Amino acid sequence: MTIQPKKRKIHSLTGRITPELMQESWKAVRRNRGAAGIDKVSIELYSQHAGTNLEILMRKLKTRNYWPKALKRVFIPKGKGKTRPLGIPTVQCRIVQEVVRRLINPIFEKRFHNNSFGFRPGRNCHQAVRKVKEYLKQGYTHIVDADIKGFFDNIPHKLIMAEVANEIADGNILQLIERFLKSGVMEEGQLRPTTKGTPQGGVISPLLANIVLNPLDHELERNGHKFVRYADDFVILCKSKQQATKALELVKEILEGKMGLELSPEKTKICRYSEGFDFLGFHITPNGASIRAKSEEKFKDAVRKITIRSRNLDQEVIEKLNQVIRGTVNYFAQPFTTVKGQCRQFDRWIRKRLRCMKYKCISRRDNFRMKKKHLIRLGLQSCYQLCCVRLNVRYVPG
Numbered sequence: 293m294t295i296q297p298k299k300r301k302i303h304s305l306t307g308r309i310t311p312e313l314m315q316e317s318w319k320a321v322r323r324n325r326g327a328a329g330i331d332k333v334s335i336e337l338y339s340q341h342a343g344t345n346l347e348i349l350m351r352k353l354k355t356r357n358y359w360p361k362a363l364k365r366v367f368i369p370k371g372k373g374k375t376r377p378l379g380i381p382t383v384q385c386r387i388v389q390e391v392v393r394r395l396i397n398p399i400f401e402k403r404f405h406n407n408s409f410g411f412r413p414g415r416n417c418h419q420a421v422r423k424v425k426e427y428l429k430q431g432y433t434h435i436v437d438a439d440i441k442g443f444f445d446n447i448p449h450k451l452i453m454a455e456v457a458n459e460i461a462d463g464n465i466l467q468l469i470e471r472f473l474k475s476g477v478m479e480e481g482q483l484r485p486t487t488k489g490t491p492q493g494g495v496i497s498p499l500l501a502n503i504v505l506n507p508l509d510h511e512l513e514r515n516g517h518k519f520v521r522y523a524d525d526f527v528i529l530c531k532s533k534q535q536a537t538k539a540l541e542l543v544k545e546i547l548e549g550k551m552g553l554e555l556s557p558e559k560t561k562i563c564r565y566s567e568g569f570d571f572l573g574f575h576i577t578p579n580g581a582s583i584r585a586k587s588e589e590k591f592k593d594a595v596r597k598i599t600i601r602s603r604n605l606d607q608e609v610i611e612k613l614n615q616v617i618r619g620t621v622n623y624f625a626q627p628f629t630t631v632k633g634q635c636r637q638f639d640r641w642i643r644k645r646l647r648c649m650k651y652k653c654i655s656r657r658d659n660f661r662m663k664k665k666h667l668i669r670l671g672l673q674s675c676y677q678l679c680c681v682r683l684n685v686r687y688v689p690g
Contacts, residue, residue: 301461305395309353314346317390321383321495329382330364330478338383349384353391356464360385360471363491365479369593377445379477379491389495392468397499399459404502405509410523411498417572418626420522421581424529425628427518428565428576432529434536437569438543439559443524444497445489447504448552449473452490455503472496498523508546515542520571527571536562573623580630588634591620592641599645601652607671609649613642614673621675625682632683635675642675643667 321335328334338345352358363379370376381389404412409420453470460466472494477484490497501523512519512528517539519528528543530536540562547553563569568577575584583591594616598609617638624631647662648654668674680687 301459302399303461305460305462306354306464308395309350309391311346311350313391313394314350314387317387317394318342318346320390321386326383326386327364327366327380329380329385330362331382331384333383335383345384346387349387353388353464353468356467358388358468358471360388360475362476362478362483363486363493365477366493376492378493380493381475381491381495385472385475386495388468389472392465392472393496393499395465396456396460400499400503400506403459404506405513405521407513407519408502408506408509408521410521410525411502417522417623418628420520421572421574421576421626422628423520424527424571424576425581427520427529432518432531433565434530434533435563435565435569436528436530436536436540436543437559437561437563437571438526438528438540439556440524440547441554441556442489443553444492444501446553447490447501448488451551452500452504455507456500469496469500504551508543508551511546512539512542515539517542522572525572527569533562574629581626581628582630583624583634587624591616591638595642595645599642599649601649603649605646605650609646610671614671617642617673617675618678621678621682625679627683632676632679632685635679638675642672646672 322339325335328337349358361382361384363381366378366380367375368378401412407423409415409417409423449470452473453466456469457466473490474486476486477491490500505521505524509519509521517528517530517535519526528536528539530539540560544555547555565576566578568575570576570584570586573584573587574581595613598612598616603609620638621635625635643664644654646667650662677687
């Protein structure tokens with residue numbers, strides 16, 4: 293009988309909390325900006341006495357005297373009238389979460405699977421999509437498009453703590469993470485306890501999500517499945533429908549049987565490459581990767597908010613529009629995409645919105661009253677032109 297060597301855990305993380313680490317974490321939080329939490333202390337207000345605040349905070353962290361404040365509940369639009377709940381920590385809590393994240397991230401980063409691309413240094417969405425296309429070229433054309441039901445809101449706290457404690461034995465750090473998870477949410481003036489989940493909006497939440505799903509990644513590999521995961525969004529690629537069915541059964545077994553999570557029956561499906569499927573905002577088919585319908589609608593919603601007919605068309609409107617246009621084109625205009633046609637359509641639709649905004653009505657004659665060159669003179673950027681520049685292809689005005 294072979295005796296397995298005892299697993300070595302990391303013990304002395306609290307001793308690594310230094311003034312330098314506190315400063316680096318504060319700078320990262322300040323760079324990311326963000327709203328104030330329930331204490332109404334903004335980034336600007338905190339920075340007025342940052343040195344003293346960080347010194348006191350470090351002392352509390354080292355003596356286990358830090359207790360996170362409750363999260364501030366806000367809701368952001370999700371499309372089709374739905375909203376997504378976010379939990380906004382205070383500035384001080386964000387600094388502490390960043391400190392803990394910087395301490396434990398290098399430990400887990402070495403253990404994460406190579407096909408996990410979400411919220412990891414040097415990795416992004418586009419690399420994930422390229423990896424999917426690589427597998428498709430190899431003949432893995434049956435896709436399990438999986439969606440975990442309310443993932444961030446439903447991860448059991450015991451599961452998170454167990455996975456973290458597998459690698460870390462520093463009681464202070466473990467206690468801090470548990471306190472973050474159980475800090476509660478202030479909603480409509482009432483403090484509501486948090487008995488499960490890790491809040492979307494927390495600095496440490498993406499890392500905890502990767503830690504929880506890492507065993508699923510390795511189990512899929514052990515069973516010979518090709519997959520690509522970005523946080524809780526993942527696809528499994530197989531060579532036959534039979535393999536895809538087995539992969540889906542395995543995922544259900546792991547999520548429901550071992551993790552206390554479940555797949556969304558409405559959003560989880562098995563499909564063929566020829567039918568097309570959505571991943572990270574793209575609609576992927578044998579003809580290429582285009583902007584999926586939901587992402588198109590999200591872009592149009594952002595434009596609609598800026599171009600309300602009751603407002604006047606001025607320079608501020610153009611600047612806000614340009615920000616939305618640049619962000620969308622920068623994300624979707626990639627060498628592996630086919631989005632030029634969609635970008636042309638966006639341009640026509642935006643010009644129509646602006647003419648309607650200017651003349652407070654919809655009329656074809658407005659095309660002659662406010663020509664395209666006039667909008668260009670105002671500084672409006674073209675989705676199609678930006679797309680051509682990014683793809684380094686010839687721009688044909690139209």
